[in-house]
Amino acid sequence: MVSQTSETSQTDIKVTFRGKTPVINLPVRFTVSKAESFRLTCQELFSQENTTGKIILNFSNTNFIDSCGIGSLVTNLKKAKEKDTDFILCDVNSQVMSVFTLTGLDKVLTIEKSIQPEVKNNRKSDENQLPITHPSIKSWVKRLIDIVGALVGLFITFILSIPIVIAIKFDSPGPIFFAQTRCGWMGKRFRMWKFRSMCQNAEELKSKIKNQAQGAIFKNENDPRITKVGKFLRRKSLDELPQFWNVLKGDMSLVGTRPPTPDEVERYEVPQWQRLDVKPGMTGEWQVNGRSQVKNFEDIIRLDLKYQENWSLIYDIKLIIKTVVILFKKSSGAY
Template sequence: MYQTPLTSIFPNANSQIWELQYATHPSVQSKFKRCLDIMGSFVGLLILAILFVPIAIAIKIDSPGSIFFTQERYGLKGNTFRIRKFRSMVSDAEQLKSLVSNEANGLIFKNKNDFRITKVGRFLRSTSLDELPQFWNVLVGEMSLVGTRPPTGDEVMKYTQRHWKRLNVKPGLTGEWQVSGRSQVKDFEQIVDLDLRYQENWHPMYDLLLIAKTFYVLFRRIGAF
């Protein structure tokens, strides 16, 4: 068991202090899962190496700005790490966020017709090619192929004790949420339910099942925008 007080992560928070206790989830110690992550990340990084130049050129032609979008996320036990995605929005997307209405409920932000998404970015999102750089996070052990969606800092600041249970496992490139509709799931509590269901149902073969379902969802382009 270990403890992670909310104020150790947000020392300036004036809200209620949560003393959160987590039991180490079996998936964290699984050698099979780690080997699967390493093999999968090598395949993913090989695909990234092949597609990097055409994707980078397309992003640059379509919209001025960086090729990558970089953001701090929260992972296992509340540890922070940085993810990189191929940029799918205009470079000043954060400044324009207040102009976009949130179509989701709870601690997530979704809008199907978000004007900040570029033409190339919409294609990258629908095919999940924007996620390719995160295979590096999988290789170094910050993420897993299968897990929970890694939250941002503004999300975890509003977490309840139930929400923090999501971080009992490593965040994943795919998971229950991604194979259950992805962006079509617009209720944060439903996402939490799916993440906790993954923890309850997990066994090594379950990861393989979710990976297989992910390929089906990707090829059908189900739920991504």
């Protein structure tokens, strides 16, 4: 039985208590401002000596969650594990549950079995209930452009793949393609494909390479792991041609934000998760404003949010044209 109601000193998130167990009452719209309040609320509860080893998250009023809401849950779940505290989610409706299923969080969060049974059985229903975190997500015209562009791109990739494959094979031992896990819309993980531009054991050598970038990204202008052919492929962005397959599948878009790696996302502060409110793109603001020359993570965040604010179909087309122009320049800013 609830014995006490309070608000934490730093936030407007209401906390009630069942005996000594805190119950955090989540807002109707669990977005960036509320997500930060939720993080601070959990931080305050973790610091209290009388907090029990369990915190209940009440989702009964929540019908919308975006990337920042997901990010704050992930961040606090890690902190809870460090503090040996259980997070228990209750009264999660089908709309929110569909997001947890999309991102795989349904497998790592402890959710009380009060969810509607159709959530597990009707995948089409889940897809229809996914939140519209940005207008571009539900634009059928943007998706049509992606499909047409991906098909044209795959045709070009097929033609160019013959000399590229031969060059990669003669240059260094290893596979033709390189697959890496990236985070897409809402943090959903997918395998992004490229033509291999590095030596075969590049991932193992990464820790030995100096990071010249600032923040949650990795850049090195003279990365010794990049092969001779790889340098040419990267300069002309030919290594990214297989990503047209990711666009066709719907994991990516032709234009969007930069697709981050999971280890980058793990270092995000809550507001930085906003960049995952749209699909990642093969090109975008980061591509036409310096590409690899952008070495500060805050600048990448700024460019990604600029894309979200200015997005329109015309804006996408302009960015595609700018990208093509840049690729034909001698120095395109990529390495």
